[in-house]
Amino acid sequence: MAERRSPAFQATDKLAFLLSLVPYLMDHDRVTVAEAAAHFGVSEAQIRDAVNLIGLSGVPGDTAAYLHGDLFEVDYDALDRGEIVVMNFVAIDDSPRFSAREAAALIAGLQYLSALPENADRATLAELMAKLSRGASDEPTRVAVEQSASDETVALIRSAMDERLRIDFDYVNAEGEQRRRTVEPLRVESVDATWYLRGWDTDREAPRTFRIDRMSSVARSTAPVTHRPDEVPLSDSLFQGSGDDLVVTIEVAKSALPLLADYVPEGAAATEVEGRVRTSVRVSHYSGLKRLLAGMSGVATVVEPEAARNAVAEWAAAGAAQYRD
Known part of the structure; x- marks a missing residue:
């Protein structure tokens, strides 16, 4: 019985599919037909058809004829065994590339983003950094972005929010006074390079904003929160006034x-x-x-x-x- 083909191979979508398949194969030196089919959500037969079509594609030389090296080269023996191996990619190196310095700058930015707690899909960021490294005109300078104490505190606050627990911490206000605070965390925000916690202050029975770099000895409490984020109105402005201002x-x-x-x-x-x-x-x-x-x-x-x-x-x-x- 013939295998039914999915809508992904309609004529209007075939080109877009092939344009996505070629970069995927470049990023995977050796991948099985089944893995590629699962990745794109199509049948194995459709993957084989696409790989066969890639093997017939290329860019003609100066003589307008297809000579050795002008076509994508597919290992058909491996394809018969259920593996996809492309040994020659055509015209890919002719496209503009980032310089080593440009790639290093982008990789540093992605490393910073991957350290932020709200960016949970770090695997995607890591894959993008690997692509930038491979696709640069030269090997990028190795850089690393060090995590700060605030990053660790933000991660702890996030975990307390997920488990709906209060947090306790020592806080130094702008006048240099320090005291122990108990807060129900509602939201974590950043302005420029500074992180802020917006939460329900249990002592003042009102929402308050705290600079995270002024917090120390932060610990999750065993006491559950009594206010949900959607129950406490927070203004769009980070800084909220009070009658004592x-x-x-x-x-x-x-x-x-x-x-x-x-x-x-x-x-x-x-x-x-x-x-x-x-x-x-x-x-x-x-x-x-x-x-x-x-x-x-x-x-x-x-x-x-x-x-x-x-x-x-x-x-x-x-x-x-x-x-x-």
Whole structure:
């Protein structure tokens, strides 16, 4: 009885299938017909037909004739034994390739991505790194991206979230105060190179945000969580205000105003003053204000209250004194 052919070999799809099969065979020096059929979800007969067609394909030489080396070369003896071995690939090396330096940069980026907890499919990333290494014009420089302590902490938080457990940790706030916290983890997010935990603070009975690099002695609790992530409303903004926040008036360059979007209260007035925008920001304490303005030297100025101006001025003077010493 003839084997029924799957829809994958309809005329409109055959070319796309062959274009996918050739790179697959390049990545596998020796693969069985059954493995290839399982990979593409087609019958073994269809795989054999495709391999036979590949063996009749190539690029003619200058004489417009197919000479030795102008065709894909298939080991038909191996094919009879149920294995696919292509001994010569045509025109593949003529395509543009990444330089060794370009491939090394991409591989380093993929190594970083594979270390992030949310990228669970590390096998796919590893396969892509191997392809980049093989397909470069020269052997890429060997690079490695070292994991940080935050990566390990993020992984532990993720596991606690999966098991719906609370976590305990020591936390140092922006004012340098340390205390033990118990939190029900809801979400892990990153901004630039900094990781944050958003969770339900059991002491304050409210959602709070914690910088993961300020957490230490992190441990999973045996106590189960009482709040599900879909039960606690979290704003799109990473930083959430509270009634205890301090409001500070600043003047900032118009181009830098988007950098403060998370700190500007909803509905805050914004007026232009001598080419700058005067508006207000919300901070939990003046230590947070100093940290915020540290990265905005020359583009942001504190206007009021006087206590905020003095706090920033004293902090800047202390920093300048360190350089003089």
